[in-house]
Amino acid sequence: MKIVKPEALNYGSGPRAVMLLHSFTGTVRDMKPLAQHLEQHEYTVHVPSFEGHGMGPEALVQSSPEDWWKNVLDGYDQLKDQGHESIAVGGVSLGGVLALRAAEELDSINGIVAMSVPQGRDVGDINRRVLNYTKNFLKFTGEDDEKIMERVQYYKDNPMESLDDFRKLIDEVHGNLGDIGVPAAVKYGGKDAEAYMDSAKHIYDGISHNEKTLQSYADTGHLMTRGGDQQALFEDTRKFFDSLDWQ
Template identity: 25%
Template structure:
């Protein structure tokens, strides 16, 4: 099936809720954007529009079980979320020879898994606030015990409300996001609560990715806020130290977890555009123009 030239490509799985994905036409090179757990494609629209203005065609996928109710999410597992991302990538690849994959939070992990499953087809990964460990400054100290309880099978009894500051440093934006979550508009701002069983599925996804990370040779860019309230810089550092391919790590100084929406969203867009252009210029057989490195955003 080919994509329509619209903002609503048919990326959803049969039987799921209406699709809230998007498509911003821009050029022959494509970028697939993947949102996070309990999140929504809207998290990535600002950056995606910037990429389209820079000449890239950008597609945002709605993962299975998302943009609906908690019951919708609980009806899916991590393999369903990965299948959503792989199906979207395969359809985009039918139209575009060069395809990059980006993602926010869990979406960054799924971007890496797409690269692991399509090693000769993904041209690069863009990783926004990757979430391997819930260890940010807003996360309760008992989170380690909670993770252990989930792994032991008690996740069905747990349910977690999002914590202040909800991944956003900008006060006005945070207020809008919280109002949307509290009113139940999950297609705009995601769910206010995370079911323990869904967190358990994320832990299984993380375990699978860690086993594959050293074998991923796809060039990558990772952007992470130094003050991330949900996932510390340790997450970006772990990926940079363990991935098998070249990676550049950039730290942001004025954002929290949702860097694609927060105060430095324009800077995030600029760094992404620069990375994509570098990868386009690189010869297929050559290494990209950067070594493993770390920079502070400016």
């Protein structure tokens, strides 16, 4: 089965710019419905495709948090080059971590939506995501059970080298929440693991800006853009972006 590398998505040509960031082991497809919703409301939307994602476990394990951050910076520069002075960012899970980092470090960010953001993960937790992804991806591409078990065991014995860098990124972003001086909407799924609710509350409490919200969506799990509250989430996100100061 031929696997086509996911490309970055670009929608709209409106005066307000948003960058949407997908999850670890996810792809731009997970952010596409939200991007299209924002396009309908006259937003320019860019969705970076993170290095190593969507191409199978071999590509994933060769990528790193700095690769993904570079993808964010490239998207940021693209929108700046198009003339956008203010850029909002929304992200899910890994994307939420990087959205928070963008607000902590980049000057032109005017607001963020952080969804399903992890906190306090250890390398074993993250590697289980890699193992599940390996199993699901190889099953999707038609590999037999023996091959799947062999590859899962391989990545169990030989974990992705950058997992500790990923863990450090999560911890560093949570440690720098006080540097966020822009409006923020923090969201979590009511059907997600309780740790994500705790993380959301920690993020909300840690952000220094007084324009911030914390919201749960009862019929939604970890991948919030695909959850049962999708339309409510999209509308709330769009209204939050509408409320920002756009230059």
